[in-house]
Amino acid sequence: MVLFDYAFVVRALLAALFTGLAAPAVGTYLVQRRLALLGDGIGHISVTGVAVGLLTGAEPTFTAVLVAIAGGIMIEVIRERGRTSGDVALALLFYGGIAGGVLLTGLAGQSAATLNTYLFGSITTISSGDVWVTVGLAVVVIAVAVGLSPQLFAVAQDEEFARVAGLNVRAYNLLVSVLAAVTVTVAMRTVGLLLVSALMVVPVATAQQVTRGFRATLLSAMGLGTAASVGGVVISSYVDVAPGATIVLLSLAAFASAWPVGMWVRRRLRLATPFPDPADGVVDGAAGHTVVPEDHDHEHGQTCGHRPVPHGDHVDYVHDGHRHAPHGSHYDEH
Amino acid sequence: MQLNTNVVEIRDGAVELGGRPVLRGIDLAIHAGEVVTVLGANGSGKSTLVRTMLGLVPVCRGEVRLFGTPLGKFHDWRRVGFVPQRVTAASGVPASVREVVGSGRLAQRRLLRPLRAKDRAAVTDAIAAVGLTERAGDGVSTLSGGQQQRALIARALAGRPDLLVMDEPTAGVDQASREAFAATLDRLAGRGVTIVLVAHELGPVRRLIDRTVVMRDGRVLYDGPPTGDAAAVHEDGHHPATAATDHAPAVVSPVDRGEAN
Numbered sequence: 001m002v003l004f005d006y007a008f009v010v011r012a013l014l015a016a017l018f019t020g021l022a023a024p025a026v027g028t029y030l031v032q033r034r035l036a037l038l039g040d041g042i043g044h045i046s047v048t049g050v051a052v053g054l055l056t057g058a059e060p061t062f063t064a065v066l067v068a069i070a071g072g073i074m075i076e077v078i079r080e081r082g083r084t085s086g087d088v089a090l091a092l093l094f095y096g097g098i099a100g101g102v103l104l105t106g107l108a109g110q111s112a113a114t115l116n117t118y119l120f121g122s123i124t125t126i127s128s129g130d131v132w133v134t135v136g137l138a139v140v141v142i143a144v145a146v147g148l149s150p151q152l153f154a155v156a157q158d159e160e161f162a163r164v165a166g167l168n169v170r171a172y173n174l175l176v177s178v179l180a181a182v183t184v185t186v187a188m189r190t191v192g193l194l195l196v197s198a199l200m201v202v203p204v205a206t207a208q209q210v211t212r213g214f215r216a217t218l219l220s221a222m223g224l225g226t227a228a229s230v231g232g233v234v235i236s237s238y239v240d241v242a243p244g245a246t247i248v249l250l251s252l253a254a255f256a257s258a259w260p261v262g263m264w265v266r267r268r269l270r271l272a273t274p275f276p277d278p279a280d281g282v283v284d285g286a287a288g289h290t291v292v293p294e295d296h297d298h299e300h301g302q303t304c305g306h307r308p309v310p311h312g313d314h315v316d317y318v319h320d321g322h323r324h325a326p327h328g329s330h331y332d333e334h
Numbered sequence: 335m336q337l338n339t340n341v342v343e344i345r346d347g348a349v350e351l352g353g354r355p356v357l358r359g360i361d362l363a364i365h366a367g368e369v370v371t372v373l374g375a376n377g378s379g380k381s382t383l384v385r386t387m388l389g390l391v392p393v394c395r396g397e398v399r400l401f402g403t404p405l406g407k408f409h410d411w412r413r414v415g416f417v418p419q420r421v422t423a424a425s426g427v428p429a430s431v432r433e434v435v436g437s438g439r440l441a442q443r444r445l446l447r448p449l450r451a452k453d454r455a456a457v458t459d460a461i462a463a464v465g466l467t468e469r470a471g472d473g474v475s476t477l478s479g480g481q482q483q484r485a486l487i488a489r490a491l492a493g494r495p496d497l498l499v500m501d502e503p504t505a506g507v508d509q510a511s512r513e514a515f516a517a518t519l520d521r522l523a524g525r526g527v528t529i530v531l532v533a534h535e536l537g538p539v540r541r542l543i544d545r546t547v548v549m550r551d552g553r554v555l556y557d558g559p560p561t562g563d564a565a566a567v568h569e570d571g572h573h574p575a576t577a578a579t580d581h582a583p584a585v586v587s588p589v590d591r592g593e594a595n
Contacts, residue, residue, distance in 0.1 A: 032427040147446050154437040157425050160418045161489070164388050164499075165441045166411030204427065212473040213430035269476055276478060276508055 011131045012123045012233050012243070018138035019183075019190040019199065020229030020247075024207075024221035025145035026179045027200030032156040032214075037090075038075060038177070039197035042184045044094040045071030046193050047101030049185075050118045055108040060118065061133065065185045071097065072177035080173065121192035121244030123233060130189060137186045141179050146218070152176065153214055190229060191244040199225055202251040209255075209262025224254055274310035275323065275334070292324055292331040300324060300331070339402040341366050341497050341528045342387050347396035349379075349386055356382050357552045360396070366496075369519070369529045369542050371560070374549035380532050381419060383549060384499050387530070388416060400497070412441040415495030417503045419532070423482040424475035431477070431485050432470045435460055438492030460492040461485075463521070465514045480511030487518065498522060499530045504537065512537050 004010055023039075030038050049067025053060030071093065078089040105115045117125070126134075145152070155162045155172040163169050180200070187196040203224035204217065211217040232247030298304050300317040307318040316323040316334050324331040340363040347360035357379050364370055374380040385391045386398060389405045398405045401413060415438070423434055438460065439453040449457075461470050464484035469477060474485055483503055490498060504512050516538035523529060523542055536543065540560070548556035 028427055032425050034426045036426075150437070150440060150443065151445070153429070153433070154440050157429065157434065157437060158418060158420070158423075160385075160390055161416055161437065162440070163390060164411060164414055164416035165437070165493075166409065167440065208428050212428055212471065212476075214427055214433050217427050273476075273478075 006237075007128075008124055008126075009233070009237050011126050011128060012237075013230060014131050015123060015126055015134045015190050016229040016233045016243075016247070017226060018135050018142075019187045020226035021222050022138040022141040022145075022183050023187050023196065023199040024203040024225035025142050025218065026176070026183045027204050027225075028214075028218045028221055029145070029152050029156050029176050030180060031201060031204045031208075032153070033176075035079070036201045037197065038072075039180055039184055039200040041075055041090050041094050041097075042068050042072050042177075042181050043188075043193040043196050045097035046181075046184055046188065047115070047119070048097045048104065049101075050115070050188075050193070051101040051104030051108065054110045054114065055104050061130070061185060061188070064118075064188060065182065068181035068185050069178055072181035073174060076173050076177040080170065118188055119192050119194050120242060121188070121190050121195070123190050123243045124236075126189050134186050134189065137182055141183055141186070142222075144175070144179060148172075148175075149215070149218065191247050195244050195248045198248040198251060199229065202248070202255055203228065206251070206255040206258045209258040210265065224251070228254060271307060272309065275312075275316060290333040291327075292322070292333050296331065300326060339366070340364060340399070341368075341401060342530065343397075343399040343402075344387065344393075345397050345399075347386060347393045347398060349382055349391055350394045351382070351391070355552065357386065359553055360386075362547065362554065362557070364528060364530060366528055367523075367526045368544050369523050370531070370545045370547060371536065371543050372530065372532045372547045372549060373534075374555075378549040379552040380549040381501055382552075383547075384501055384530055384532055388414065388499060412493055413496040414441075415490035415493050415498040417483075417486050417490045417498075417500040419501035419505070420483075420486060421506075422475070422479070423477075423485050424473075428473040428475065430471055431461060431466055431474055431488075432457060434474050434485050435488045435492050438489040441493055456494060457492050460488040463491055463518050464488045478508065480507040483507050484511055484514060487515065491518070491522075495527065497528045497530070501532045502534060503531070504539075505534060515539065516542070 027036075027039065030036055046064045046068040049064035050060045052058070052067060053063035056063070075090060075093060078093075101115070105112070151162075151167055151172060152175075154165065155167060155169050156176075159169050162172075183200065184193065184196050187199055191199050203221040206224050207217045207221040211220060228250040229247045232250050233243050235241065235250075236243040236246050300306055300308075300319075302308065304317070306324075308315045309318060309323075310316075311323070311325065311334060314325055316325045323334045325334045342362070342364040344360045344362045347357060347362075348355065349357040360383065362383075372380040372383055382391055386393060387400070389398070389408075400408045401410065403410070435457050436449070436453075439449070439456060443449070443453065458467075458470075461467055464487055466477075466481060466484055466488065469481065474482055477485065487500070487503055490500070504515055507515070519529065519531075519539055519542055531539070533539075543560045545558065546556065546560045547554060
């Protein structure tokens, strides 16, 4: 394949492959804890980290990792303490992060164009040193996110239960925040700080349209993330488009095609769900025994076209806004 | 286990939430094999009481012991099963019944080790015990409210605990689930499991109860044999609180510690 003749394309593909695996792995736990925007918040804070690097002459990726981890820990501590009003505190951090970044970049005498390569990614300019750092960090993130999945799942599912199971809930929550921070800075070169959260969240949202279990969601989200990020790099090497934006739009396209399938499956499940028994266990209930008045020109059955729904020990047929249950020679309204 | 060791013991316990006293003067000892219900109106502190037993809420004075060990030094969590007060077992990502119940084996598992055959068998048994075998592979969010509660009970049972603490496990649950719950409790009590059950109303489990603790305004109002009906506790001149008492009013401020219970 002619693509692999260019060293920078190979580097870009490697970085995309590992970012695509790592970002949704962490993102699954964020979505599970309903903190889908945490990645975005860390991304905003990392802008300050990048600017610190530009100002001091240190490697921006390195300063961004440090600031992102500090920001991730801060967000987690605020979330744990603030409970209901945590979102306001998060907003304060987000805007502080991005304003600080813009200010410091100006002080460093750097143009907005320099900052742009971090905000929106610059995967084709990635050096081979950067690639190995990206791959190394991503492998650590993937190993922790998959290896500790029973513990991380339990903590994200139900903190109180996890504490009574003897897990150190705070340590695991901080671990997720640190993993998210590392992932954000890893993905900074691929999709950019402002778009990284999409690669963490969108594949998870796509996967859960069709999955029923957690492990299946985690693994298929990782697959979808990889497909989108590798696909985005390939497309942008043929067509002159921004790789980061292409990756994110590919993920969104996958979601857009999975969503109707998910809707259809959920609708079918909902319609086929058995009717609940009333709390007192008496099916006829307060209305008593109600015989359906109208005549039927057919017998309700599997093939009559009226939707059969289980109800206790029998089947109700959904019939123009009524529930008809066979009772001897006639039908009852249930 | 030694004889005469109390499974749960609180001595002179007091709890503050957000600086406001919530529980005061709690002296309670629960013996091995007892089936105890904690009753009381909303805001009476019954939920806080069981959360204190498990260390989810710290005491500001007094001492809590589990199986004779002070809570701070207690590490044998595999002996404890907990069903928290929850409306739903679902979270932001789909999870199957089997996966949720599988979390109940965490205290028995070592880090980074796959599930052993013993763990799988315990999970299968726990799911069967609450009558959800046919739904084991389904997502918990597709279950009815009562079935979700049964999944949470199965999760606590999967660890085969010696002490089972349940916070309103049958609130808003259909009749079939209530009866399945009573049958499960009956079997556990028969095996000698100590059970602490917070409840609003007892329903079919009433006949299993050895002892009732009634909470009122953060203190133990009654502790003794079941009085027949939860309503009986209101007959001695006390009227039931109709509104939830807010001990620690929530203040909206981004970084303040809002400790609503």
